[in-house]
Amino acid sequence: TSFGFKEVREEEKSQMVGNVFTSVASNYDLMNDLMSAGLHRLWKERLISKLNPFPGMKHLDVAGGTGDVAFRILETINSVKRRALQDFLEDNLLEETQIYICDINPNMLNVGKKRALERGLGEDRSLTWVEGDAESLNFVNDSMDGYTIAFGIRNVTHIEKVLAEAYRVLKRGGRFLCLELSHVEIPIFKELYDYYSFSVIPAMGELVAGDRESYQYLVESIRRFPSQEKFASMIADAGFQKVEYENLVGGVVATHSGLKI
Ligand code: SAM
Numbered sequence: 001t002s003f004g005f006k007e008v009r010e011e012e013k014s015q016m017v018g019n020v021f022t023s024v025a026s027n028y029d030l031m032n033d034l035m036s037a038g039l040h041r042l043w044k045e046r047l048i049s050k051l052n053p054f055p056g057m058k059h060l061d062v063a064g065g066t067g068d069v070a071f072r073i074l075e076t077i078n079s080v081k082r083r084a085l086q087d088f089l090e091d092n093l094l095e096e097t098q099i100y101i102c103d104i105n106p107n108m109l110n111v112g113k114k115r116a117l118e119r120g121l122g123e124d125r126s127l128t129w130v131e132g133d134a135e136s137l138n139f140v141n142d143s144m145d146g147y148t149i150a151f152g153i154r155n156v157t158h159i160e161k162v163l164a165e166a167y168r169v170l171k172r173g174g175r176f177l178c179l180e181l182s183h184v185e186i187p188i189f190k191e192l193y194d195y196y197s198f199s200v201i202p203a204m205g206e207l208v209a210g211d212r213e214s215y216q217y218l219v220e221s222i223r224r225f226p227s228q229e230k231f232a233s234m235i236a237d238a239g240f241q242k243v244e245y246e247n248l249v250g251g252v253v254a255t256h257s258g259l260k261i
Helices: 010-035 039-051 068-078 080-091 106-118 159-169 189-209 212-224 228-237
Strands: 058-062 098-103 127-131 144-150 170-181 241-248 253-259
Touching: 010 039, 010 106, 010 189, 039 068, 039 144, 039 170, 039 241, 039 253, 058 068, 058 159, 068 098, 068 106, 068 144, 098 106, 106 127, 144 159, 159 170, 159 228, 170 228, 189 212, 228 241, 228 253
Parallel strands: 058 098, 058 144, 098 127, 144 170
Antiparallel strands: 170 253, 241 253
């Protein structure tokens, strides 16, 4: 059975998204690796290299789920290359790096907290886990240097509200970055990709996670998401400047970015 999602009213959508992620939380990371053949790691690395994180930054990762993006940002900041700069900043009593992981689903955050422990980041005071809705964030205006949302905006009820909130919490000069499954327009590759997503992914979901419907829903949500161009214009409408996007793997995934000036 499919969700017959078109008839679902808005209020029910967020509830349903909640159920989907509660159901997938424990298998989430494994399924990510399987469905993308490990590519999601490269895509996230691409997102982070665009973000260019720096020690002392205040960063908000929305729909942060099990912490994958946040860990990568923190590890980039802590990497050897930046260590000297960080030591300098700490010695000079500049502010500490703060990375907030915000997600509407406590189950995803709990998996993330466990993963942080496993990665030796359990004691790291730079990470803060916050339960919250991307459409109405509990953060003050002009407080963040960076904002990321990876594979999250597709699932929200009102994309415009999420973009307005991103704009609100960013400082001037702060960057908005989004990574999302997008639209493939290349002939033949498009047909192959459609087959993969409509047939292989739900089957994989059933086999690995015992949950075909959630993965069916995930695939349908990709189709409903606006095109690269349309989404870029929505980002500009929210007030962002220098809006750009980049297709990865022919548009299977796209990064979108904008600056609050
Ligand atoms: N960013 C992570 C990653 O790339 O691995 C997790 C992505 S996961 C596909 C989508 C996440 O969005 C889920 O953890 C879900 O709970 C969260 N989410 C859905 N709607 C949300 C909302 N309105 N506000 C915040 N998080 C939301």
